[in-house]
Amino acid sequence: MFCVHCGKQISDDSKFCVHCGKSCTPAAPVQRAPAAPVQRASAPQPQKAPAAPVQAAPRKSDAGKPIIIGIVIALLLAVLGFGGYYVVTEFVIPALEEQEDSDSGRNNQAEEEDDFTKPSRDDQDVDVTPTPSGDGQSEEPGLSADNPYRGCFEQYSDYVLPNSDSRYYSYSDISDLSGEELAIAYREIRARHGGTFSDADLREYFEARDWYHAGGDSYDLNSYELSNLTLIEVCEDMRSGELYTSGNPYIKLYRNADYAIASSNTRYLRSSDLAGLSEDALYVAGSEILARHGCIFEDETLQAYFYSKSWYQPSVPETRFNTNLLNQYEITNLTLFDSYGQGSEYEVSGAYWSPDNPYKSIYESYGRSQVYFFPDSSSRLLTSADIAGMNIDELCLARNEIWARNGYLFGDDHLREYFQHFTWYHPTTAMGDQDAVSFNSVEYDNIRFLRARQSELESQ
Numbered sequence: 051m052f053c054v055h056c057g058k059q060i061s062d063d064s065k066f067c068v069h070c071g072k073s074c075t076p077a078a079p080v081q082r083a084p085a086a087p088v089q090r091a092s093a094p095q096p097q098k099a100p101a102a103p104v105q106a107a108p109r110k111s112d113a114g115k116p117i118i119i120g121i122v123i124a125l126l127l128a129v130l131g132f133g134g135y136y137v138v139t140e141f142v143i144p145a146l147e148e149q150e151d152s153d154s155g156r157n158n159q160a161e162e163e164d165d166f167t168k169p170s171r172d173d174q175d176v177d178v179t180p181t182p183s184g185d186g187q188s189e190e191p192g193l194s195a196d197n198p199y200r201g202c203f204e205q206y207s208d209y210v211l212p213n214s215d216s217r218y219y220s221y222s223d224i225s226d227l228s229g230e231e232l233a234i235a236y237r238e239i240r241a242r243h244g245g246t247f248s249d250a251d252l253r254e255y256f257e258a259r260d261w262y263h264a265g266g267d268s269y270d271l272n273s274y275e276l277s278n279l280t281l282i283e284v285c286e287d288m289r290s291g292e293l294y295t296s297g298n299p300y301i302k303l304y305r306n307a308d309y310a311i312a313s314s315n316t317r318y319l320r321s322s323d324l325a326g327l328s329e330d331a332l333y334v335a336g337s338e339i340l341a342r343h344g345c346i347f348e349d350e351t352l353q354a355y356f357y358s359k360s361w362y363q364p365s366v367p368e369t370r371f372n373t374n375l376l377n378q379y380e381i382t383n384l385t386l387f388d389s390y391g392q393g394s395e396y397e398v399s400g401a402y403w404s405p406d407n408p409y410k411s412i413y414e415s416y417g418r419s420q421v422y423f424f425p426d427s428s429s430r431l432l433t434s435a436d437i438a439g440m441n442i443d444e445l446c447l448a449r450n451e452i453w454a455r456n457g458y459l460f461g462d463d464h465l466r467e468y469f470q471h472f473t474w475y476h477p478t479t480a481m482g483d484q485d486a487v488s489f490n491s492v493e494y495d496n497i498r499f500l501r502a503r504q505s506e507l508e509s510q
Contacts, residue, residue, distance in 0.1 A: 199255045202234045208261060210235040214278045215242055218346065218364040221357055224285055236282045243269035273367055277346055277353075281364075284357040293358065299330050300355035308361060310335035315342055318478075319383045321471040336387030340368075343375040382459055382477045386470050408443055409468040421472060423448035428455065428493050437500065442507050449500035456487045 053060050053067035060067055193203050202210060210231050211219060227235065237245075237252060244265025247253045256262040271279070287293035294301055304310055310331065311323065324332060337345075337352055344365030347353045356362045366372075373381065403410045423444070424432060437445065450465055457478030460466040469475045479486040489497065 193254060193258050197251050197254055199230055199234055199251060201228075202230055203255060203258065208259070209238055211238070211278065214239050215272065215275050218274060218344075219278050219281055220363045221281065221285060222360050222363075224282065225360070227285075229286075229289070232282055232286055236279065236286075239271065239275045239279060240267075240269075242275075243271075245269070273346075277364060280350065280353060281357045284354050288358060293354075298351055298354055300334050300352060301358065303328075303331055303334060304355075308359060310338050314339055314383050315377065315380050318379060318476050319386050320473055320475070321386070322473060324386070332387060336384065339376065339380045339384055339387075340371060342380075343371075345371045378478070378480065381481065385459070385463075385466055385481065388463070404464065404467060407464045407467055409447060409464055412443060412447060413468060413471060421474070423451055424496075427452055427496050428490065431492060432496050432499055437503055440503075442504055445500050445504040445507070449497055449504065452489070452493050452497055453487060456489065456493075458484070458487050 056067060058067070193200055197203070210227070211224070213219075214235065224232065224235070234255065237247065238256070241247075241256045241259075241262055244263055245267050246264050247256065257264075284293060287296060294305060311319065313319075314335065324335075327335065334352070334355065337347060337356075341347075341356045341359075341362055344363050346364045346367045347356070348368050357364075376384070424436065427448070437448070440448070447465075447468065450460070451469070453460075454469045454472075454475050454477075457476060459477035459479050459481045460469065461482035
């Protein structure tokens, strides 16, 4: 028989189960609901191993989602074709990916909270809007609100005149600057070299500049800086009216005129153009020819005069000026001014003569009234009767007036000065360039004739 407790086989007359030790005597019957009959094998069953501990069923993860999604997508594509593909790629896949990102975010939230660090003040957005000052304007660092140069500081990031140490500025470059801008432009030339300032506002202004480093007042300025300092001084003096009362002898001469002689670069000047001019006026008019080409004069008073002219564009110091910049009119006119240099004498007519010019007396007694020795020397041959009684100097002038009528510019100062007194003389050649003059046969013969007579007298 079988034990009613453990179900194992025991002998038919056993009172106790040899396996579980419990009584095999049947207990009083207990009323139970009928149960389905238990099927048992007629043959003895083998001993079963203890069952494994029962564990809770594991919770399903999302690892299978991509596989399911792939299957769904494949089925939809097969059924719906291109339309299904569009719906899936535009709506289904983004929705699923968003759901996965959301789940992943929730699963990793605890770990992220462990690693999270609060940003420092430097990492946060900071309101950098300056706090308005009492006058309603923002205050720049290092510059007080009542500094009169505050406007310059806000308008210019570095320099008012950035190239004042490497460029010659002109009056037109700075004429629109305010008084404060001119004051800063003037002093920043010194500040470049570390110059110091006793004025508190100026000192505050430059100390707020990154490029400024105070180093004392022992330094040298270059030619650009010196020239620009003079320019700014002239501009300031013009605005205040002090330039016209400064004692500059040239300012009063041409205060309201752009040029002393406006046509000195477009025509040949005559002696009559210079008649009556003072030495200062002649000095300005002659220097003006060079100034048109940017000459910077060593004479500071003369330089100040040209800085007051809007047309003047300084570019080269006088010591390096190249006369090749001049045209033929200017070169010729310079020689005229040279002949009216300091120490010249006044003539009654107002024209100038060099004190040692041997032809002055001939002009006064002969040339002034007759103009030409021989007005027709280019059209007829001269005879011995024409030159009878003429001395060496007169023969020389008669011969050279043939050259002068053909525009020859004499290299000899005395001859050039003599012919420049005549209104008909208009030099057109380079100085001393004899090859530039062409004579006709009559002129050529007359020149040889006069020269031979001159040589004859010289040999006596």
